[in-house]
Amino acid sequence: MVKIPELPGGYQPGDVVNGHVLTEGGNWVPVETAPTHSAPTHGAPAQSGPPPITPTPGAPSSATPNPNPYLRPAPQGSSRRRGGCLGGTVVAILVSFGVGVLGIFATRWIDRVENPEPEWGIDLDEDWADIDIELPTVPLPTMPALPSFTLSEEEAALIEATDWEVWHADYTSHFLVTVEAPGLERPRTTVSVRIEAEDVDGEIHEATDFITVLGGETTLSIGLFSEPFDAEVEDLTVEITPLMVSDEINPYTARVTDFELDHAASRPTVRATLTAEKYGEPPTTLRMAAVARDADGEILNLAIAYPSVPGLGDSTTVTFPMWGNEPVPDDATWQFAVMPH
Known part of the structure; x- marks a missing residue:
């Protein structure tokens, strides 16, 4: 038996790669046309490697063929299938946790229903009916009366006009009203004074003033009428209204x-x-x-x-x-x- 020397590239005659078979002469020929015994062809250079690989349609042109044609890359798994498996695992964990929590609450609720807590209330009608407790009588504190900043009707009636006069200058007409409050115990009261004077001709002349009535002292209200007049005044009405009181x-x-x-x-x-x-x-x-x-x-x-x-x-x-x-x-x-x- 003749020993065939090993060809370069590690392939032996009869090896099939990509639809080609290596002949004894060191040539790669299609399997369909390969002779049963092929003698080396003189004058033709022997190929030192496997035949060129025809690229698969749609595959990238830069793809490098696997040097070992008998090693096939393992198919990659689907990312969607992996995500589905992970999601199912998480859902299963959550469901198990929820069932456990519900079980704990259900157990406690059943225990409270079957074993209610004792009531420690006291029935005053039954337990304390025979007990006589005497509490000391303590008078409630009373607030001192605060001074009023307004006069009562009785106090306001104590302020009165005791006299009035009308005096005419060259171009103006004036009034003078004497105000007294001998029975008023307030030290200082601010009042408004409204005056209506009726002359002999039936004309009404008005004036207004603001004064401070000091307790126990005579106060003078002096001012001008809105318009000068020469007629004699027959009647004069004074209306006094308290506005503010000071208890200093x-x-x-x-x-x-x-x-x-x-x-x-x-x-x-x-x-x-x-x-x-x-x-x-x-x-x-x-x-x-x-x-x-x-x-x-x-x-x-x-x-x-x-x-x-x-x-x-x-x-x-x-x-x-x-x-x-x-x-x-x-x-x-x-x-x-x-x-x-």
């Missing part, structure tokens, strides 16, 4: 301690010294009324001023002209009234 124990008080009259100006001018007491809360503003009367008590001149507010125990000087041009004699009687405003 020691209210601020200021008084005229000295004054002098200056006749050098076109109208009589008053220069007064205003002194405050050493207690109370100083107000924001003050109003000062001045009235000069003759020996018979008739009004000679009058005026209103708004002086600066002196501090507690201090004094201030205020200068203001009278409203009328008529001179005031030295023997005239003066009346001053100072009030917070």
Whole structure:
């Protein structure tokens, strides 16, 4: 038996690769046309490798053939099939967990139904019927009465106009109303004063003022009518309405301690010294009324001023002209009234 030498590439005659068979002469020929015994062809170069591989339609042109034709790549599994298996596993785990939790709750509920907890309530009618408990009587605390910031009807009735006068200057008509509240125990009450004056001709003349009534003191309401008139007033109606009440124990008080009259100006001018007491809360503003009367008590001149507010125990000087041009004699009687405003 003749030993055939091994051909390059590790293939032996008779090996079939890609539909070709290796002849004894070292040539690759199709299997259908391969001779049973093929002698080497002289003059034709022997192929040193397997025949060229015909690419499969649709396969990439850069694909490299497997050097071993008998090794076939294992088919890859479907990713969808793998995902389905994983999802089924997760669902099975969740179902098992839910069944376990429901089982625990069901067991506890059945145990509570079969073995209810004992009731520890106390029946007061049965257990405590024979027990007599005496509690000490403690009076409830009472709040002190707070001061009212408004007057009652009885208190408001104590404020009254005790006198009224009408005085005419050259171009204006004025009213003077004396207000007193001797029985009122409130130290300071702010009120509005509404005036209606009816003259001999039946005409009505109106005016309004705001004053502060100090407990135990006389207060003067002075002002102008809306229009001047010359007719004599037959009747004058005063309506007083309380607005605000202060229950300060020691209210601020200021008084005229000295004054002098200056006749050098076109109208009589008053220069007064205003002194405050050493207690109370100083107000924001003050109003000062001045009235000069003759020996018979008739009004000679009058005026209103708004002086600066002196501090507690201090004094201030205020200068203001009278409203009328008529001179005031030295023997005239003066009346001053100072009030917070």
